[in-house]
Amino acid sequence: MKKIMFTGGGSAGHVTVNLALIPRFQEEGWSVDYVGSEAGIERQLAGSLPEVRYHGIATGKLRRYFSWQNVKDPFKVVKGAFQAYNLIRKEKPDVLFSKGGFVSVPVVLGAWLNRVPVLLHESDLTPGLANKIAIRFATGVCTTFPETEAHMRGGKAHHVGAVIREELLQGDAARGRAFCGFTAVRPVLLIMGGSLGARRINQTVRSLLDELTKTFQIVHLCGKGNVDPSLERPGYMQFEYVQQELPDLVASADIVLSRAGSNSIFEFLALRKPMLLIPLSRQQSRGDQILNAKSFQAAGFCEVLEEEELTEQALLQKLSLLYENREQYKANMRKSEMNDALTAVFELIKKTASK
Incomplete structure (x- = not known):
């Protein structure tokens, strides 16, 4: 053997x-x-x-x-x-x-x-x-x-x-919405800060929940130990990390807010999910995610927001722009060769x- x-x-x-x-x-x-x-x-x-x-x-x-x-x-x-x-x-x-x-x-x-x-x-x-x-x-x-x-x-x-991952390509949007108790009427925003979470992203998103949930139903993968029960409300579901349900949750997403780790962003590309990328800063990393994000931005696959520029207003503006132009991002993604x-x-x- x-x-x-x-x-x-x-x-x-x-x-x-x-x-x-x-x-x-x-x-x-x-x-x-x-x-x-x-x-x-x-x-x-x-x-x-x-x-x-x-x-x-x-x-x-x-x-x-x-x-x-x-x-x-x-x-x-x-x-x-x-x-x-x-x-x-x-x-x-x-x-x-x-x-x-x-x-x-x-x-x-x-x-x-x-x-x-x-x-x-x-x-x-x-x-x-x-x-x-x-x-x-x-x-x-x-x-x-x-x-x-x-x-x-x-x-x-x-x-x-x-x-x-082959199983990620088998996700079912309806099953993902049902898992979260979401409807098919309002768009879904998927937020992924990485398996260990992203404190700055989590804090900014949560300070904007009242505003964001006017437009989006939100799936928030917030990292180990970062679930806050006091924030539970209709249209907002938070998880430390998901494994078996991840393909369905990604399939249900209309747009994605994510770090810029290579594995994740290429999976979103394969699934034609418009992205707002907030790469790890050079103070937190060697700058690899910044290079990844710039490469995707140049190809027309995503919007980019540097962590140093992350404010409530900037995040709202970028997400609004991404959603409004989502069909153009999808068209650019369809041209890519995988x-x-x-x-x-x-x-x-x-x-x-x-x-």
Whole structure:
């Protein structure tokens, strides 16, 4: 029996591609293992999958800013690398596929030390810090944007496009509205701040609920621990995070307010959902979401609002503009070419394993 090991975590964006690939390998009879952190969101998402063995290891976050955690986290990374090395030596996978995130670095290193071929996936236009470290130990890197190849050396880049979860394409709008108790008469606004939530977006949206619910029915995915029961009202549904119902909720949306993580925005593109993107600022990130958002804005797929410019008035104006021009955004999206990236990555992993 062929065996594949997946890694990636820290946020849902570092797990979703793995979740899309795992059923493909299970259908062909592969044994599947997943290595992630001991308590991260990847344990919740991947650990609940049938016939997937989840292994938790010690992890330390790779920070670009000063924090006292930077003093002790390297020791966690070293511990995690030893755990990953011993695990991979025991399980002997044919290939490791890494979606990135800080948990992936010790796993990639452990695979390399055991001479297990490693294939990475980079969603954003420029590689993240974890993947920058891991690239030197990898056989190849799957990229979403063709421009990403310019940031890599050694001919390791394979441009495959955006991986879209197949189940997301099967969503039913009527079922999504019924889940929220919404009607088909008024438009639906879907708000996604990411799996960990977005405090600034949450606060601004909630301060505008009276105004927004005059026009929209709102589905608010606000992140873990961010549900506020005092705000419950007709036409406003809030959830920490949804998994099984997500395809139906996205299908029901007329417009979307979101961060600019690559996985999410390409899924909205595939589903022809007009977007208002509020990328993470450079103070909060390395600026990858800003590049993603600008790329989509240039293609006519979205409106963009920088977090530094986020005010109640600015948000209302941008959402109004987006909704008024939604048909033009959909027309632009229909012109985009979306290849079958999921199959391309699937075949590339099998080819890498056969080596």
